[in-house]
Amino acid sequence: MTVTSVEKDPAALTMTLHAAFDAPITSVWQLWADPRRLERWWGPPSHPATFVEHDLRDGGRVTYFMTGPEGEQYHGWWEVLDVEEPRRIEVRDGFGHPDAPADMPVTTMRVTLDEAGGGTRMTIVSTFASAEAMEQLVAMGMEEGIVAAMGQMDDILAEAPAGS
């Protein structure tokens, strides 16, 4: 198993995934930095990805499309926010052409690589963009209220009767 754990927080709209690989950090980095390697894993086998632009620098842009079994194409883009080779990538990740974004939720994806136990640990944090409002509230010093509200959200989901 390469995935070691996954945490999901519905209230913070965030998924955090941890994975571990028996490979040096520079090799793991190449799977993000080299578009030919990236397209071997980004799309599912039924919808392989082709990366068109791949400017993995602060402020750069990455565009790709996935091709479905009937030849249909789904376009996607990253807006690169922060890159620190070989440890860190942060992008906004959306669908549609960058010049005509689709009316779909944008996520922020943060990738962190660390050397650990002779291999590499990779952490992916993926957050729906609308949670930015929540981050602003945290910055305004309302952490306590948010922590309490997140607890309530967990309760809501736990208490929701099945099938009603």
Next chain:
Amino acid sequence: MVVGLAEPQADRLFHALADGTRRDIVRRTMAAPSSVSALARHYPMSITAVQKHVAVLESAGLVTKRRQGREQLVSAEVEALRRASELLDRMEELWRDRIDRFGEVLADDDGGAPR
């Protein structure tokens, strides 16, 4: 599947849930339908402000309103809440598949086996 995750309604849903008062309204109206004026007694804000929160929740499909006499009764839509969780479940699925392929590509590259 990537395309399934990207449903246009998701943005409204997540916006609606990003506010503590609105989450509290959902919790209360799930226990029992409640009028806007009764809800407003729980928060340090005007009835109009609470009405606005209810409107955001309603447009996200998290609550419904129906008239009863002179009052509007607000009830939570449990199914919509499940959708927030389900979207994260789909995202998890998507990433687990990606990481499996990631490990395979890496093993091809280096002759090293994924853990």
